[in-house]
Each structure stands twice: as structure tokens, then as C-alpha cells.
Amino acid sequence: MLMTDTQPPQRSGFVTTLAWVLIILAGVASVMLAAQNLFLQFMFSPGELERLLGAQQGMGTDAPAHRFMAEHFRSLMLVPLLFAVLVLTGAIGLLGRRPWAYGLTLVMMGVGMLWNGAAVVLHLMTMAGLGAFPGPVLRPGMFGGGFQILVSALMIPVFGWIILRLRAPEIRREFGLK
Numbered sequence: 001m002l003m004t005d006t007q008p009p010q011r012s013g014f015v016t017t018l019a020w021v022l023i024i025l026a027g028v029a030s031v032m033l034a035a036q037n038l039f040l041q042f043m044f045s046p047g048e049l050e051r052l053l054g055a056q057q058g059m060g061t062d063a064p065a066h067r068f069m070a071e072h073f074r075s076l077m078l079v080p081l082l083f084a085v086l087v088l089t090g091a092i093g094l095l096g097r098r099p100w101a102y103g104l105t106l107v108m109m110g111v112g113m114l115w116n117g118a119a120v121v122l123h124l125m126t127m128a129g130l131g132a133f134p135g136p137v138l139r140p141g142m143f144g145g146g147f148q149i150l151v152s153a154l155m156i157p158v159f160g161w162i163i164l165r166l167r168a169p170e171i172r173r174e175f176g177l178k
């Protein structure tokens with residue numbers, strides 16, 4: 001059978017695989033983050049959590065990043081849930097090769113790059129404010145912080161690679177884009 005202009009382009013395995021991976025990861029993350037937000041809402045009265053986090057000031061936790069987190073903790077906990085739900089929505093749309101899902105996925109990958117870059121900077125600022133420096137970031141006792149910085153830093157090129165792959169002409173044609 002000859003391919004004509006009326007036939008849709010063949011669907012790539014990359015988009016399908018990416019969509020299913022994102023559906024699984026964002027779906028699990030959405031459930032976990034929704035449960036976490038419900039826990040925070042029902043277990044702590046308004047202001048109590050912020051008061052508890054703020055009470056730690058003066059005990060070596062006076063870093064500006066720590067103060068910001070303590071003052072805006074509830075709001076900041078909603079952001080990852082919103083991000084996960086948007087990624088899940090875009091991933092479901094990718095399976096149907098919807099142009100809006102293509103755009104949403106590109107935007108969310110870009111936001112993910114910025115989010116991880118900010119996470120690295122904030123984590124380093126917080127660790128510096130807690131007296132974790134000088135010394136190597138991955139020294140014993142700082143494994144959790146160093147590991148988080150490493151994972152966040154590695155996710156930036158992964159999201160960038162996904163953006164580059166999605167911008168390829170053959171992938172764009174799958175979504176009816178030129």
C-alpha cells in the first residue's frame with residue numbers, strides 16, 4: 001500500500017513509550033502527593049505546621065531558604081501535585097497524539113528543567129545555611145542532600161533530551177504539526 005497525504009503518519013514507539021512511562025510515574029506521583037496534601041490538611045491546623053517549622057529557627061536553621069519553606073510550606077506542597085496532574089494529563093493526551101498534549105508535555109519538560117535547576121540551587125543554599133559546608137557535598141552524613149542534588153542535576157539533561165526528541169520533524173508530524 002502506498003502512503004498518500006491522506007494517511008496519518010506512522011506512530012513512533014518513542015512517543016508511545018514516553019506517554020506510558022509518564023502515565024505510570026505521574027499517576028503514582030499524583031496519588032502519593034494527593035495523600036500527602038490531605039494528610040497535611042487534616043493532621044495540622046492552619047498555621048500549626050508553619051509554627052513548628054519556624055520554631056526550629058535559632059537551632060542552626062536560619063538559612064533564608066529554610067525560612068521561606070517554613071513560611072510557605074502548605075502552598076509549596078500543592079505545586080508538585082499540580083505538576084504531576086498536568087504531566088499525567090499531557091501523557092494521556094500523547095497517546096491520542098493530541099496537539100495540545102504535545103505542547104503541554106513540552107512545557108512541562110521545560111518547567112521540570114527549571115524546577116530541578118532551582119532544586120539544586122535551593123538545596124545548596126539550605127545546606128550552606130545549615131553549616132554543611134565546607135567540604136564535599138557527597139561526604140558521609142550528607143548522602144541524602146548530595147544524592148538529591150545529583151538526581152536533580154541529572155534530570156535536567158534528561159528533560160532536555162526529551163524536548164529535543166519531541167521537536168524532531170517526524171514526531172511533530174504525528175501530532176499534525178509542521
